[in-house]
Amino acid sequence: MVTVPEREARAGAPRIPLLVAAGGLLVLVAALGISVGAKSIPLADVWGYVFSPDGSDDASIVHDQRMPRTILGIAVGAALGAAGALMQGLTRNPLADPGLLGVNAGAATAIVIALVALGTTEPAAQVWFAFLGAAAASMLVYGIGAARGRSASPVRLAIAGMAVTFALLAVVAAITITHPRVFDQYRFWQVGSLAGRGTSVIEQLGPFIVAGLVLALLIARPLNALALGDDVGRGIGASVGRTRLLGAVSVTLLCGAATAAAGPIGFVGLTVPHVARSLVGPDQRWVLPVSMLFAAILLVGADVLGRVATPTGELEVGIVTAIVGAPVFIAIVRRRRVAQL
Amino acid sequence: MSSSTTETATLLSAAVGGRRSLRLGTATVLVQPRGVLIGVALGLIGVVVLVLSVATGTISYTPGEVIEAILGGGEDSTQLVVQETRLPRALTALLAGGALGASGAILQSVARNPLASPDIVGFTQGAGAAAVLQIVVLGGGPTATAIAALIGGFGTAAAVYLLAHRRGSGVAGYRLLLVGIGAAAAMAAVTSYLLTRADVRDAQQAFVWLTGSLHDRTWADVRIVALALLVLLPLALVRDRGLRILEMGDDAAQALGVSVQRSRAVLLLVAVALAGAATASAGPVLFVGLAAPQIARRLARSGGPSVALATLTGAVLMALSDLIGQRAFGDTPLPVGVVTGVLGGAYLIWLLTFERRARH
Numbered sequence: 001m002v003t004v005p006e007r008e009a010r011a012g013a014p015r016i017p018l019l020v021a022a023g024g025l026l027v028l029v030a031a032l033g034i035s036v037g038a039k040s041i042p043l044a045d046v047w048g049y050v051f052s053p054d055g056s057d058d059a060s061i062v063h064d065q066r067m068p069r070t071i072l073g074i075a076v077g078a079a080l081g082a083a084g085a086l087m088q089g090l091t092r093n094p095l096a097d098p099g100l101l102g103v104n105a106g107a108a109t110a111i112v113i114a115l116v117a118l119g120t121t122e123p124a125a126q127v128w129f130a131f132l133g134a135a136a137a138s139m140l141v142y143g144i145g146a147a148r149g150r151s152a153s154p155v156r157l158a159i160a161g162m163a164v165t166f167a168l169l170a171v172v173a174a175i176t177i178t179h180p181r182v183f184d185q186y187r188f189w190q191v192g193s194l195a196g197r198g199t200s201v202i203e204q205l206g207p208f209i210v211a212g213l214v215l216a217l218l219i220a221r222p223l224n225a226l227a228l229g230d231d232v233g234r235g236i237g238a239s240v241g242r243t244r245l246l247g248a249v250s251v252t253l254l255c256g257a258a259t260a261a262a263g264p265i266g267f268v269g270l271t272v273p274h275v276a277r278s279l280v281g282p283d284q285r286w287v288l289p290v291s292m293l294f295a296a297i298l299l300v301g302a303d304v305l306g307r308v309a310t311p312t313g314e315l316e317v318g319i320v321t322a323i324v325g326a327p328v329f330i331a332i333v334r335r336r337r338v339a340q341l
Numbered sequence: 342m343s344s345s346t347t348e349t350a351t352l353l354s355a356a357v358g359g360r361r362s363l364r365l366g367t368a369t370v371l372v373q374p375r376g377v378l379i380g381v382a383l384g385l386i387g388v389v390v391l392v393l394s395v396a397t398g399t400i401s402y403t404p405g406e407v408i409e410a411i412l413g414g415g416e417d418s419t420q421l422v423v424q425e426t427r428l429p430r431a432l433t434a435l436l437a438g439g440a441l442g443a444s445g446a447i448l449q450s451v452a453r454n455p456l457a458s459p460d461i462v463g464f465t466q467g468a469g470a471a472a473v474l475q476i477v478v479l480g481g482g483p484t485a486t487a488i489a490a491l492i493g494g495f496g497t498a499a500a501v502y503l504l505a506h507r508r509g510s511g512v513a514g515y516r517l518l519l520v521g522i523g524a525a526a527a528m529a530a531v532t533s534y535l536l537t538r539a540d541v542r543d544a545q546q547a548f549v550w551l552t553g554s555l556h557d558r559t560w561a562d563v564r565i566v567a568l569a570l571l572v573l574l575p576l577a578l579v580r581d582r583g584l585r586i587l588e589m590g591d592d593a594a595q596a597l598g599v600s601v602q603r604s605r606a607v608l609l610l611v612a613v614a615l616a617g618a619a620t621a622s623a624g625p626v627l628f629v630g631l632a633a634p635q636i637a638r639r640l641a642r643s644g645g646p647s648v649a650l651a652t653l654t655g656a657v658l659m660a661l662s663d664l665i666g667q668r669a670f671g672d673t674p675l676p677v678g679v680v681t682g683v684l685g686g687a688y689l690i691w692l693l694t695f696e697r698r699a700r701h
Contacts, residue, residue, distance in 0.1 A: 094518055095456040147694040156693060159455055159635055163689040166628040170682025173552045173627070176545075178673055183548065184541045191533045267526040274519060316537070322530030329523040330504055333516055 015280050015290075022293040026074070029300045033070035034062055036304050041066075068199045073300040073317070075202065076194070076262045079209045079254040081295025082216045084269025085276065085287050086254075089223045090247045091154040098255035098269035100161040101248060105168035106137025107259045111189055112175050115182045124200050126189075127260045131205070134256030140164055142248050153230065157244075192265035192318025194303050205257040212253030213292065219246050220284040227282060267322040268295050271329045278332060298325060376641045376650060383653035387435060390660045394431035395423055397668060425559075433558040434660040434677065436566035437619040438629055442655020443570075444619070445630030446637070446648045447577055447612040450584040451605055452518060458630045459494075459616040461521040462609065465625045466528035467497025468617075472624075473532050473547040477539035483557070486550060487621040494620060497524055498613050502606075553626030553678030555663050562622035569618030573611045577648045580608060584648070627678040629655050632685035639692045658685055 034050065035043045041058055050067065053059035083098035091100065099105065110133025114120040120129060144160040145153070176183040225238035234240050255269065272295040273287060280286040298321060305324060306315035396407045402419060409415040410423035448457045459465045471493020472486045479485065501524045505517040532551070536544045586594045587604060594604075616630060633655035641650055662680035 093454065093456060094515065095454055095461070095522065100456075144690055144693055155455055160690065160693055162456060162631055163686045163693065165686075166631070166682045167686025167690070170552075170627060170679045170686065173548070173682070174675055174679045177549055177552065177676065177679070180541065180545060183545050187536045187541075187544055187548075191537050267530070270522055270526065315534075319530045319534045322526040326523040326527035326530075330520050333519040333523065334504060334507065 015286055018279060019289065019293070022290065022297065026293055026297050026300070029297050029304065030070050030074065032304050033073060033300045034066040037061075037066060037307050064199075068202055069194050069197065069303070070300060072197055072202055072261060073194050073303050074296045075206060075209050076258045076265070077268060077296035077299030078213060078292040079258040080265060080269040080299070081272045081276075081291035081293075082213055082288055083251045083254040083258070084271075084295070085273035085284065085291040086216055086223070086247050086251050087269070088273050089227065089284055089287075090244055090251070091158045092227065093154060093158055094274065096158060096270075097266050098251060099165065099259070099264060099266055100158060101251055101255070102137035102141045102161050102164040102168065103134040103252060103255040104259050104264040104266070105165040105172070106133040106135070106140075107131070107256065108172050108186075108190065108264065109133055109137070109168045112172050112182060112186055115185055116175055116179055121185065123197060124204065127201055127204055130260035131208070131256050134259055135252055137164055137168060138248065138252040138256070142245070189263050191316040192263035192321075193316040194262055194299075195314065195316070197261060201261050205261050208253045208257040212250045212257065215246060215250040216254065216288055217285075219243055219250070220288050223247065223284040224282075227284075263318060265299070265318045265321060267318075267325055268298055271325060272298060275329065275332055376647060379637075379640045380650055380653055383650070383657050387653065387657050387660060390657065390664055391431050391435060394434070394660065394664045394667075395427040397664075398422075398427065429560050429563050430555050430558045430663070431660060433562045433566060433622050434555055434663040435656045436563065436570055437555075437623040437626065438633075438659025439574075439652040439656035440566055440570055440615040440619040441626060441629040441659070442633030442637070442651040442653070443574060443577055443648050444612040444615040445632075445655070446634035446651035447584065447608050447615075448630070449634050450588050451608050451612070453588055453590065454518070455635060456631070457518075459498075459613060459620075459625075460525050461518055462501045462613060463497040463521050463524035463528060464494045464613050464616055465620070466525040466532065468494030468620050469551050469625055470528040470531040470535070471496075472550055473535045476547040476550060477535050477543040480543075490624075491617055491621050493528075494617055495613070497528055500524060502609070549676050550624045551678075552676050553624040553681065554676035555623050556676070558622065566618045566622050569615055573615050574648075574652065577608070577611050577615075580604065580611075584608065623659075624678065626659065627682040628685045629659055629681050632681075632689050633658055636685070636689055636692060658688075 031043060031046050034046045035041050039058070039061055041049065041062065045058070046062070048054075049059045049062040053063055080098055084096075087096045087098050087100055088094060090096075107130035110129040111126055113133075114126065114129040120126055141157065141161045141164045144164070145157040172186070176186050222233075222238040222243040225233040225236055226240060226243055227233075228236070230240050258265070273291045276287045276290040276294055280290050299317060302320035302324060303317040306317055306320040309315045309320065392404055392407060395411075396402045396404055400422060402410070402423070406415055406419055407423060410419045411428065413420070445458055448459065448461060449455055451457070452461055454461075468490040472490040474493075475481055475486050475489035479489075481489075501517070501521050504524075505520040507516070536547060539547070586597050587608075589597075619626070634651040636658070637647055637650035637654040640654070641647060658681060659677065662684050663677040665684065666675040666677050666680040668674075
């Protein structure tokens with residue numbers, strides 16, 4: 001039984017109303033995501049177009065473009081929020097972002113190698129390269145962390161992740177600096193965007209995200225035990241090694257799929273869990289779902305904002321999340337007593 | 342620092358064992374036999390790399406010719422190549438690497454976090470955003486880029502420090518980390534935006550700067566970093582003991598009589614200024630600041646931080662990386678940041694895999 005985090009959490013906001021409010025906000029933001037764009041569709045008509053399309057141009061815009069994009073935004077957001085919360089819980093490090101297991105760097109390396117060796121530019125094919133690269137990198141990091149029969153302690157995992165990340169990023173830099181055309185493609189991928197992904201990406205990666213989210217929620221309780229330290233955790237009956245391995249698998253599925261779908265969006269997974277903890281305390285059973293909801297709201301909201309922010313074209317979601325999110329995050333950190341990991 | 346703190350620290354270190362304390366006036370320097378050995382070895386490797394960097398290239402010289410040219414003798418052409426091209430570059434590499442290593446070691450202790458680097462106060466990203474802005478929008482030369490980087494870096498760091506400050510409680514370490522994360526992310530987004538909106542050639546030039554490059558370094562660069570190291574490194578070394586105590590946490594440090602707020606502020610300033618000097622001369626070279634302290638810790642087999650060893654490790658990592666980047670890839674030399682990432686990453690992975698047991 002883990003009771004320590006619960007006592008601390010009681011000081012925070014009421015949790016059930018918070019979840020309901022966040023859910024309501026997400027529905028509203030999703031409706032905006034379908035309504036707002038180059039061709040604006042009245043909010044009042046969104047419901048009708050979504051559930052009973054009449055074959056009009058507006059209905060096809062909703063079904064072919066806006067809905068897939070909004071659903072992808074929710075999925076990627078939830079995945080990044082959960083992955084960030086897991087990563088910070090697993091490493092007990094507030095600086096841990098979901099990419100710390102080498103996931104983002106692995107995806108970037110695979111994309112760049114696919115570009116230079118095979119000329120792969122189609123999103124549907126790139127997605128698989130990115131996902132495989134992400135999985136390979138995180139397996140490597142975990143392997144180093146747990147090398148020679150040691151348990152993958154948080155600090156070892158963090159340092160191994162950092163080492164692999166920078167080695168891979170250097171490979172990316174070497175290739176892009178010597179191949180201007182690859183660089184031209186890479187610079188747009190590395191921003192992070194939801195534009196033009198289509199339904200195929202959701203079909204390809206959706207199952208991985210769902211599996212990752214379920215796994216994350218299942219290990220929330222043993223994760224709480226790990227927060228007390230490996231020894232105490234083991235003492236109160238948590239299987240430290242298994243929890244950490246399952247957590248790493250979940251992060252890889254979530255962050256790998258999110259990065260493959262939308263490019264590396266670091267800010268969401270890094271900051272949203274801190275905000276969630278400041279509201280519901282350190283109990284992972286609450287931090288995880290709240291992080292998923294908040295991150296999905298942030299991502300879809302930023303995507304909507306990016307579509308209307310400039311008169312011509314749009315701002316990529318990766319840029320908007322950080323530019324809009326950072327001041328909000330800093331204000332929250334200054335105001336509240338943030339629950340430490 | 343009061344004398345009682347000194348005694349406590351000496352007692353603490355004596356309890357750890359294997360260390361000798363050396364008293365130099367008011368300062369006490371802790372000396373570990375293994376640490377000294379590693380330090381001397383790193384110093385020797387640094388000298389060898391320096392000589393190799395200067396001696397090899399499109400025209401090769403014997404070590405004798407190199408030393409002669411450095412001292413002002415030998416043929417004019419040799420003197421020109423050695424004095425004006427190769428020596429400033431090699432020295433910038435050593436010094437900037439050392440500055441980054443020291444900076445990383447200080448920050449990782451102050452933040453009590455092995456992932457800490459000048460990023461935690463937003464310095465790297467602020468410098469990067471301003472430098473990229475200069476390259477792709479204003480289009481000035483390398484000096485303008487260096488100045489822009491310093492303004493952006495110090496501006497962001499100052500903003501983070503002030504934003505993390507709260508009346509009553511001062512600057513808490515944890516809040517500083519989180520505010521730094523936010524500011525760094527915003528600056529990184531600005532950089533991404535500029536890279537996607539710029540002409541591809543400008544963007545690529547900016548990307549090379551972001552990776553870290555020692556192309557066309559002059560004596561002016563050497564002087565900047567040398568001056569910074571000369572002034573700042575002693576400050577950090579004297580406070581090495583304070584660092585060990587800060588690593589125990591704010592409360593413990595307070596109890597041991599260390600003024601947490603002041604120590605942290607001074608050390609942060611020293612670390613950021615060291616990183617600033619290195620960034621102005623070589624760009625925000627990937628990974629040296631993060632990897633050097635971790636490699637140094639594992640080489641010395643000590644749990645505690647050592648600014649001196651991290652400095653030497655950083656210097657060797659950077660100089661060796663530039664030597665490899667310049668000589669190993671034929672006609673397309675790679676910027677130093679590419680090699681530091683691969684070399685530092687691979688070496689750290691090797692150390693992690695084969696270290697005898699977990700240190701932490």
